[in-house]
Structure formats: structure tokens, C-alpha cells
Amino acid sequence: MNNTSFHDRVLQIVPLIPQGRVATYGQVALLAGVPGAAQAVGNILHNAAYTVDLPYQRVINKSGGLARGYTNGGVVRHKQDLEADGVPVRFDYTVDLKQYLWNPEKTVLDRLRLSPDLRIELAAKFSVNR
């Protein structure tokens, strides 16, 4: 899992986000083992969207905003995809992170084999369950 490229790890993590919840780019980067690579995650998803089928709509930015350059349709399309997925999107194209942000389960973290320091960083930013 963690001996593969960052690119591959990202594509493996996205489908772990439960339907009806969302994750931030930074959160995905962290789970992929590279803190600070949020922007790179966005690029990867943008490119992959043309060829791979994944629940990309579940990844949004830290302020709850949708993807300005969402593949084939921008925020309008992104909103549709999210709502079809069970996540309400406000009229200003934002999501209530307080309610819908994913708190990764401990089992997921174990499965990702995160280093202790990354787990600490994660726990600090997103109260991890159990």
C-alpha cells in the first residue's frame, strides 16, 4: 500500500470515503502519506477522472467548497454528483463540513499503515474514531 506511488495511493484512498460523506484534499494527502500535497491530489483526481471510475465527488476543499475545475462541468456538475451521492450542497456550492466530513475509522488507518507521526497529525486535525 505504501510502497506504491503517491498517485496510486490516492486512487486507492478515494473509494474508502463512505458514501454520504466527504473528505478534503489535504486529508487525502495526509492519508496517502504526504502532508501538504493537497494541490497535487487535486491534479491527480482531475486527470484520473477522464480514465478511471471513482467517487471523486467526495473530495472537496478545506473550506467546504467544491472543485472549480471539476472535470466536465465544474461546480455545477460537482454539486449534482454530490447530491446524487446523498450529500446536500448549499446554494453557494459549499458543503457543511461539520456534518459531512469523514472521520476515518481506526481500522482504515491501520490498513493504510500510517507512521506514528502521521497518525498524530491526523488525530489533531480530524478527531479519529476508535
Place this chain on the structure above:
DNA sequence: AATTTGACAGCGA
């Protein structure tokens, strides 16, 4: 091999 890019994020004001 060097540079540019961009579905981002943090910070101070």
C-alpha cells in the same frame, strides 16, 4: 532535465 501547472492550504491583516 528544467519549468510550468493547478479539483489546495496557511498565514497575516
Place this chain on the structure above:
DNA sequence: GTCGCTGCCAAAT
């Protein structure tokens, strides 16, 4: 909360 500016990083050119 906003705005502007700077830092980031992996991929694509």
C-alpha cells in the same frame, strides 16, 4: 468571515 500573498507537491509538458 474576507482578501491577498506565499508556500507546497507530484505530474505533466
